[in-house]
Each structure stands twice: as C-alpha cells, then as structure tokens.
Amino acid sequence: MKSYFITGGTTGIGWELARLYLEEGHRVAVCGRNLEKLPNGVKEKYSQLMTYQLSVTDELALDLAIKDFAKDGLDVVVANAGISHGSKDRWPDREASKAIINTNIVGTINAFFPALEIFKEKRKGQIVAIASVAGFVGLPGASAYSASKGALIHLCESYALDLPNWGIDVTTICPGFIDTPLTKKNDHSMPFLMSCEKGAQKIKKAIDKKKVLYVFPWQMALVMHLLRRLPRFLYRRIMKLPMADYSNK
Numbered sequence: 001m002k003s004y005f006i007t008g009g010t011t012g013i014g015w016e017l018a019r020l021y022l023e024e025g026h027r028v029a030v031c032g033r034n035l036e037k038l039p040n041g042v043k044e045k046y047s048q049l050m051t052y053q054l055s056v057t058d059e060l061a062l063d064l065a066i067k068d069f070a071k072d073g074l075d076v077v078v079a080n081a082g083i084s085h086g087s088k089d090r091w092p093d094r095e096a097s098k099a100i101i102n103t104n105i106v107g108t109i110n111a112f113f114p115a116l117e118i119f120k121e122k123r124k125g126q127i128v129a130i131a132s133v134a135g136f137v138g139l140p141g142a143s144a145y146s147a148s149k150g151a152l153i154h155l156c157e158s159y160a161l162d163l164p165n166w167g168i169d170v171t172t173i174c175p176g177f178i179d180t181p182l183t184k185k186n187d188h189s190m191p192f193l194m195s196c197e198k199g200a201q202k203i204k205k206a207i208d209k210k211k212v213l214y215v216f217p218w219q220m221a222l223v224m225h226l227l228r229r230l231p232r233f234l235y236r237r238i239m240k241l242p243m244a245d246y247s248n249k
C-alpha cells in the first residue's frame with residue numbers, strides 16, 4: 001500500500017486519479033477549496049481517504065496538510081490543482097492571469113516543497129506535475145495558462161536532472177483535452193477530446209511507471225511537437241489563420 005497526496009482532487013482528473021488509487025487499496029489525500037464537490041458518499045465508501053479543505057495558494061495550510069497526511073506515510077505528491085481561462089478572449093485579463101499563475105505555478109511549488117523535505121530525509125519519493133500540452137507553445141487566447149504550464153514543464157525538467165541524486169523521482173504529465181468541468185467551460189473546439197476515466201487511467205500508468213515526461217494523446221503530442229519546432233514566424237502565421245479579428249473587442 002502506498003500513500004498519495006493529490007492537490008485539486010475534488011473533481012475532474014484529480015478525483016478520478018484518486019478513485020483509481022483508492023480502488024487499489026492505497027491511502028489517498030485530496031485537497032480543494034470546495035470539498036462539497038466530491039461525489040456523495042465517498043468518505044463512507046473509502047475509509048482510507050483523507051480530505052483537506054484549502055487553497056494550494058495558501059502555503060502554510062498546504063504545508064500542514066501534507067505533513068499531517070505524511071504522519072502515516074507519503075510516497076507520491078501529485079500537483080494537479082489548476083485553473084484556466086475558459087474563454088479564448090484575445091484581450092488578457094489581469095486578475096485572471098495572476099490567479100492562473102498563482103494557482104498553477106506557485107500552488108505546485110507549495111505542494112512540492114513539504115514533500116521534498118520528507119522525501120530528502122527518506123531518500124525516496126515521487127513528485128508529479130500535471131502540466132499540459134498547452135505548455136509547449138504560447139497558445140492564442142491562453143497566455144497565462146500556456147505560460148504556467150510551460151513553467152511547470154521547465155521546472156520539472158530541471159528537477160528531473162537534480163532530484164534523482166536524492167532518490168526522488170520526477171514525473172511531468174502533459175495531457176491534451178480531457179472531458180472535465182474545466183474543459184466544459186471552453187468555447188472552442190477540442191480535438192482528440194478524451195473521457196476523464198480514460199485520461200486518468202493513462203496518467204496513473206505513467207505515474208506508476210515513473211515516466212519522466214508523458215504527453216498524450218499521441219496525436220496531440222505529435223501536433224505540439226511539430227508546432228514547437230516550426231520557425232516562429234511560420235507558427236505565428238499558422239496560428240493566426242483561423243482566428244477572427246478580435247482587435248476591436
């Protein structure tokens with residue numbers, strides 16, 4: 001039996017991943033700002049589930065929660081909590097941009113550091129960031145989200161070079177579109193959209209195998225691979241093509 005702490009585990013990918021580990025008999029903690037989002041009856045169904053009501057932007061609260069859960073063991077921390085723009089408005093929103101950067105990047109660092117203290121001592125453990133394919137390029141209408149996920153990809157690329165020296169494994173997951181409450185808000189097309197159950201299964205497999213980087217589905221991985229390698233003037237030309245003129249909005 002292993003112990004998993006998953007941030008943002010009240011809905012979507014986080015909860016589905018938590019459920020898969022709970023079904024296998026592992027200890028799991030989830031945190032979120034709104035625990036009432038959890039499916040009804042899960043606390044009764046899974047006695048080994050622990051829940052913490054907090055925001056990942058609250059460094060102290062998250063620190064205390066992870067250390068509380070770790071009293072009975074901690075093997076893997078999954079920094080999954082994240083928010084996005086929803087709409088693809090071209091004009092960036094100041095407050096939304098700050099909230100995205102704060103939750104997605106600072107929230108991940110807030111989750112990793114209490115775990116790293118524990119793992120360094122044990123010389124064993126795994127940290128996992130749920131980034132996104134959106135982190136490989138600057139996507140139109142998703143400036144802060146692309147920036148936040150790009151930062152996680154780079155952060156963990158460095159960690160994956162550094163932390164194995166202390167016995168710590170680092171995994172970065174970059175999903176394409178997955179059907180969750182987050183993507184339900186999207187007002188644009190979502191190619192290769194995958195069910196949350198299937199997405200969580202793929203993520204779990206990559207975590208269990210301790211993959212350093214896992215990008216899926218393969219079609220999206222291929223598209224992003226190509227877009228990232230294009231000369232930037234060509235990338236700008238292609239990405240502007242299907243877009244309407246929003247300049248007067």
Ligand SMILES: NC(=O)c1ccc[n+]([C@@H]2O[C@H](COP(=O)([O-])OP(=O)(O)OC[C@H]3O[C@@H](n4cnc5c(N)ncnc54)[C@H](OP(=O)(O)O)[C@@H]3O)[C@@H](O)[C@H]2O)c1
Binds near residue numbers: 035037080103
């Ligand atoms: N769905 C996709 O297509 C997709 C693709 C690539 C990457 N991702 C990434 O996967 C992760 C999960 O996304 P999802 O699609 O499952 O979204 P979701 O259904 O909206 O779930 C997001 C989870 O994060 C929690 N959360 C948000 N802000 C938080 C905060 N400040 N503190 C604590 N918890 C917070 C939410 O719980 P509360 O509201 O209770 O706080 C919720 O449990 C995100 O990092 C997202 O960027 C998603």
